[in-house]
Amino acid sequence: MNKTLLILKQEYLKRVKKKSFIILTLLVPFLFAGMFALIIFLSIKDDKEERVIAVYDQTALFNNEFTAEGYTKYVFISNEEYEQVKNNLKGSKYYALLFIPQDIYTNNSAQLISAKQVPIELNDQIRRKLSRFIENDKRQKVIEDTQIPDLEERLAATRTWVNLKTLKISESGEAKKSSSVVAFIVSYAMGFIIYFFVFMYGATVMRSVMEEKKSRIIEVIISSVKPSQLMVGKVFGTALVGLTQVAIWVVLGVVTTFVLQGVFAPETTQQMGESIMQSQGQMNPAIVQAAEPNKVMEIMEMVGNLNIPLILFSFVFYFLGGYFLYSAMFGAVGAAVDNDEDSQQLMFPITLPLILSIMLLFIIAKNPEGPVAFWGSIIPFTAPVAMLARIPYGIPVWELLLSMGLLVLTTIGALMGAAKIYRIGLLMYGKKVNFKELIKWLRYKN
Amino acid sequence: MVIFSAHNVNKEFADTKALSDVSIEVKEQSIFGLLGPNGAGKTTLIRIINQITAPDSGEVLLDGRPMTRADITHIGYLPEERGLYKKMKIGEQAIYLAQLKGMSRRDAIRNLKVWFKKFDIMSWWGKNIEELSKGMQQKVQFITTVVHKPKLLIFDEPFSGFDPINTNLLKQEILQLRQDGATIIFSTHNMGSVEELCDHIALINKSVKIEDGQTDKIREKYKSNIFEIKYKGDFAKVSKTLTKQTRLIDHKENEKENMITIQQINGNSNNDLLQMLFPVAEILSFEEKIPSMNDVFIKAVEDSNKTN
Numbered sequence: 001m002n003k004t005l006l007i008l009k010q011e012y013l014k015r016v017k018k019k020s021f022i023i024l025t026l027l028v029p030f031l032f033a034g035m036f037a038l039i040i041f042l043s044i045k046d047d048k049e050e051r052v053i054a055v056y057d058q059t060a061l062f063n064n065e066f067t068a069e070g071y072t073k074y075v076f077i078s079n080e081e082y083e084q085v086k087n088n089l090k091g092s093k094y095y096a097l098l099f100i101p102q103d104i105y106t107n108n109s110a111q112l113i114s115a116k117q118v119p120i121e122l123n124d125q126i127r128r129k130l131s132r133f134i135e136n137d138k139r140q141k142v143i144e145d146t147q148i149p150d151l152e153e154r155l156a157a158t159r160t161w162v163n164l165k166t167l168k169i170s171e172s173g174e175a176k177k178s179s180s181v182v183a184f185i186v187s188y189a190m191g192f193i194i195y196f197f198v199f200m201y202g203a204t205v206m207r208s209v210m211e212e213k214k215s216r217i218i219e220v221i222i223s224s225v226k227p228s229q230l231m232v233g234k235v236f237g238t239a240l241v242g243l244t245q246v247a248i249w250v251v252l253g254v255v256t257t258f259v260l261q262g263v264f265a266p267e268t269t270q271q272m273g274e275s276i277m278q279s280q281g282q283m284n285p286a287i288v289q290a291a292e293p294n295k296v297m298e299i300m301e302m303v304g305n306l307n308i309p310l311i312l313f314s315f316v317f318y319f320l321g322g323y324f325l326y327s328a329m330f331g332a333v334g335a336a337v338d339n340d341e342d343s344q345q346l347m348f349p350i351t352l353p354l355i356l357s358i359m360l361l362f363i364i365a366k367n368p369e370g371p372v373a374f375w376g377s378i379i380p381f382t383a384p385v386a387m388l389a390r391i392p393y394g395i396p397v398w399e400l401l402l403s404m405g406l407l408v409l410t411t412i413g414a415l416m417g418a419a420k421i422y423r424i425g426l427l428m429y430g431k432k433v434n435f436k437e438l439i440k441w442l443r444y445k446n
Numbered sequence: 447m448v449i450f451s452a453h454n455v456n457k458e459f460a461d462t463k464a465l466s467d468v469s470i471e472v473k474e475q476s477i478f479g480l481l482g483p484n485g486a487g488k489t490t491l492i493r494i495i496n497q498i499t500a501p502d503s504g505e506v507l508l509d510g511r512p513m514t515r516a517d518i519t520h521i522g523y524l525p526e527e528r529g530l531y532k533k534m535k536i537g538e539q540a541i542y543l544a545q546l547k548g549m550s551r552r553d554a555i556r557n558l559k560v561w562f563k564k565f566d567i568m569s570w571w572g573k574n575i576e577e578l579s580k581g582m583q584q585k586v587q588f589i590t591t592v593v594h595k596p597k598l599l600i601f602d603e604p605f606s607g608f609d610p611i612n613t614n615l616l617k618q619e620i621l622q623l624r625q626d627g628a629t630i631i632f633s634t635h636n637m638g639s640v641e642e643l644c645d646h647i648a649l650i651n652k653s654v655k656i657e658d659g660q661t662d663k664i665r666e667k668y669k670s671n672i673f674e675i676k677y678k679g680d681f682a683k684v685s686k687t688l689t690k691q692t693r694l695i696d697h698k699e700n701e702k703e704n705m706i707t708i709q710q711i712n713g714n715s716n717n718d719l720l721q722m723l724f725p726v727a728e729i730l731s732f733e734e735k736i737p738s739m740n741d742v743f744i745k746a747v748e749d750s751n752k753t754n
Binding site for chain 1: 493496497498515518519521523525527528529530531532534542543545546547548590591
């Protein structure tokens with residue numbers, strides 16, 4: 001068997017058979033699913049804490065407005081009691097104290113005093129009650145003052161909520177529904193996955209090289225195969241491990257989705273959706289009125305309108321490109337050093353552009369066509385994360401080709417340079433290697 | 447027949463010369479000792495033979511042809527600094543290493559089983575290397591060096607880490623390998639084993655080859671007319687008789703026999719010397735002292751350091 005293939009197979013099997021790989025591969029989807037479930041659960045979970053709010057109303061107008069709502073009750077108190085409770089809120093039976101000042105109609109301001117962090121929903125509830133009452137009251141006065149018939153109905157009819165749908169004209173001139181939110185989520189997720197894999201598997205290559213060097217088996221190995229064969233076998237073997245992991249996750253994801261759809265009847269999903277919308281609606285009633293019932297369908301349509309084949313192709317391309325580029329550099333570091341401390345020092349400048357590219361994600365999300373996004377996605381060291389983050393927003397073909405071409409060239413260069421450092425570094429022990437030294441090695445002939 | 451030769455090999459690292467015009471010839475089915483003080487350039491030469499590094503100039507030939515990368519499947523190399531994969535089953539890594547040397551998996555397993563049985567370590571097959579002692583690991587490493595039946599074997603300090611029993615076992619195996627047709631290049635600081643095993647040696651000091659030849663001829667060359675005489679008689683008389691002709695080096699007196707070590711200094715023959723001694727003592731034995739490899743090593747290196 002070809003020796004490079006042999007090393008590749010060996011590296012692949014060694015990692016895939018590891019318990020930590022199996023556990024991580026199986027666990028991560030559950031962690032993600034669990035996190036997702038937790039978020040949904042928390043957002044639809046009813047707030048079941050019973051709270052009693054003391055209301056000191058200087059205007060004495062709001063008696064009817066503050067009736068119990070859900071688990072929250074309101075008790076009106078006198079001035080003396082207010083002073084008393086205010087000084088000892090923790091010791092009292094009240095969760096919070098609402099002070100409605102005399103001048104609320106002019107200042108539009110009231111106070112909610114609590115010893116604890118007041119939940120957003122409660123805050124909203126009280127604000128809504130106050131605003132609604134004052135607004136209605138003022139409107140009533142206007143209606144009475146102006147004496148215009150049916151004014152209330154006519155005013156109600158003017159209430160408007162514009163639902164802005166984003167349409168993007170594709171190159172074929174076809175208008176498609178797109179959503180910058182969906183694009184953002186997809187781009188961010190992909191950028192992050194690439195970052196995570198490049199980092200994790202690049203470091204794996206480095207550790208693997210260091211392990212062989214530290215255990216001194218390296219001399220036997222390179223008296224059997226060329227250092228470049230060893231490097232290529234290692235890098236490709238580890239890449240396959242990464243792809244295997246992604247493949248398992250994709251399969252698990254698809255299977256889980258089908259199973260979940262079977263277990264939870266469609267109503268459940270609908271209920272979930274409704275309750276999410278309700279909670280949103282509480283914040284702004286207008287959304288509920290304007291929102292279409294098949295919002296989920298719409299999101300699905302938007303996802304479907306992304307250029308999925310291009311995204312998938314680019315994902316695999318930049319995944320491999322970024323991984324090869326960085327693992328070549330990581331591998332060279334592993335070959336050059338013989339202890340962990342030195343490797344940390346050399347690793348830092350290499351990981352810097354990778355970390356930078358994650359920070360670029362936010363800037364790209366704000367302006368996917370801006371100069372930062374452009375250069376970030378052209379420069380090969382940040383391109384794997386940055387370009388992938390741009391693609392869901394749509395990308396000119398020439399930029400994509402330029403970025404891919406540069407990445408391929410840089411990666412080939414990095415692999416060749418790494419092979420050189422490999423050959424020299426593997427049998428170098430006890431020498432503190434810095435970047436100056438590495439550059440010297442790169443200049444060696446033969 | 448010469449199986450391996452190096453001609454005028456030079457190798458320079460950043461600021462030091464590792465090999466200067468070194469040439470050696472290794473005969474088929476011989477054991478060739480590559481000797482020298484630490485840092486002399488032995489490991490560099492070994493790495494050049496293994497195609498790990500390339501010489502700056504000069505050439506290395508195997509079977510009369512310049513060596514190529516493909517030739518390394520015919521070499522078995524046991525480096526001085528050795529190690530195995532810590533987290534890998536012994537059998538699996540032995541198979542892997544044999545495959546890297548070009549064996550098929552099936553052949554590797556078959557040959558390995560023969561060796562494992564020979565060393566009585568079949569029970570280690572499924573163990574991790576971490577579970578073994580250093581000496582046990584060395585055995586596994588030795589097997590992985592020879593399993594692919596290489597025609598050229600390079601052992602760098604093969605006995606380090608072995609107890610005397612295993613050292614002996616290993617010596618027997620090395621001799622057997624030669625018997626079976628292998629040629630062995632052997633680098634060590636253990637001069638006793640050189641005397642015992644090596645047919646031929648080359649001595650390198652400070653990147654230069656300073657001595658090369660058959661082991662017994664080199665020892666012969668370094669003998670310095672030193673004789674050890676066992677006798678019965680009076681030491682005073684004997685030493686008085688020899689004073690003018692020789693230099694006294696050492697003497698011992700026992701009840702049974704006395705012993706005196708002397709160095710001839712003015713060209714008398716052995717018979718002349720004996721005739722002088724006959725009247726004063728009964729000679730029990732008369733033997734010229736051949737220097738040990740240890741003496742040769744020290745003398746050669748010191749001489750070479752002086753001339754430089």
